[in-house]
Amino acid sequence: MKRTAICSPDWFNKSAIYQINPRTFSKEGTIQAITDEIPFLKDLGFRILYLCPIFEADEGLDNRSPRQLASKTDNPKNPYRMNDYFSIDDEYGTMDDLKSLVSSAHNKGMAVLMDWVANHTSPDNVWVTERPADWYERDAQGNTTFTADWSDTANLNYENKDVWAGMADAMRFWMERGIDGFR
Numbered sequence: 165m166k167r168t169a170i171c172s173p174d175w176f177n178k179s180a181i182y183q184i185n186p187r188t189f190s191k192e193g194t195i196q197a198i199t200d201e202i203p204f205l206k207d208l209g210f211r212i213l214y215l216c217p218i219f220e221a222d223e224g225l226d227n228r229s230p231r232q233l234a235s236k237t238d239n240p241k242n243p244y245r246m247n248d249y250f251s252i253d254d255e256y257g258t259m260d261d262l263k264s265l266v267s268s269a270h271n272k273g274m275a276v277l278m279d280w281v282a283n284h285t286s287p288d289n290v291w292v293t294e295r296p297a298d299w300y301e302r303d304a305q306g307n308t309t310f311t312a313d314w315s316d317t318a319n320l321n322y323e324n325k326d327v328w329a330g331m332a333d334a335m336r337f338w339m340e341r342g343i344d345g346f347r
Contacts, residue, residue, distance in 0.1 A: 175275060176345075179211035186218060186256045187243070195257040199265040206272045213269055214277045214347060217243040218262070220251040222286035245286035245317055249334035259341070266342035278338060280346035282331055284310075284317035291330070298324050 182205055190197035195218065205213065221241040241255060252259055269276050285291060287308065291299055301309040301319040311317045320327050335346060 176212070179275070180209050181212040181214050181277075182208075182210040183214045183216065185216040193255065195252070195261040195265050199261070199268050202265070202268045202272055202274065206274060211273065212275045212277060212344075213265075214279065216279045217246065217281055218252050218256045218278070219243070219246040219281075220248040220253045221245055221255075222247055222288055242286075242316075244281050244284075246281060247286050247288055248290050249285075249331075250337055263341065270342065275344040276342070277345045277347055278343050280335065282320070284319050287316070287318045289318070292318065295326075295330070299327050299330070 184198055186195060186198060187193045190201070198213070198215075202213075221243050222245040223241060241253065243253070252262060266276050287310075292308075297306075299321055301321045303309055309319045311319055322328065338346075
């Protein structure tokens with residue numbers, strides 16, 4: 165079978181990317197604070213804003229990653245432990261705030277990418293209860309498996325094509341709200 169290379173679009177290849185962790189980007193740590201800085205980021209020459217996860221995250225203090233603890237932000241939520249791929253964590257703002265960010269960026273000729281964490285979720289993710297058990301990897305005893313170096317993140321089962329479809333649906337949701345792509 166002959167394969168054809170998939171090339172990145174021109175706007176991506178010729179653009180500087182600014183990665184933004186909303187929590188540490190500003191004192192406020194919000195999407196609105198990012199929106200307020202779009203003219204400045206554009207003037208610096210950035211054409212792509214790349215947002216670290218803004219999904220609704222798990223709450224527990226015991227769920228902080230070593231990096232979170234080292235950051236001394238005193239925030240109990242680990243943004244890489246998503247509870248819901250279709251919701252923005254209220255720590256960062258609202259869907260309207262994201263809509264404003266995307267609109268402002270697009271008006272300045274900038275694209276907005278999201279960090280897509282597709283290999284694991286929080287054990288409290290809505291999919292754990294809303295989807296069949298086979299959406300998650302299981303050990304020989306039928307227990308959910310967890311990521312080796314993040315023992316508090318449940319591994320999705322990509323042998324199940326419904327998981328692929330679920331991810332595609334979630335990505336489509338964000339694209340319909342103006343997001344230009346994912347990492």
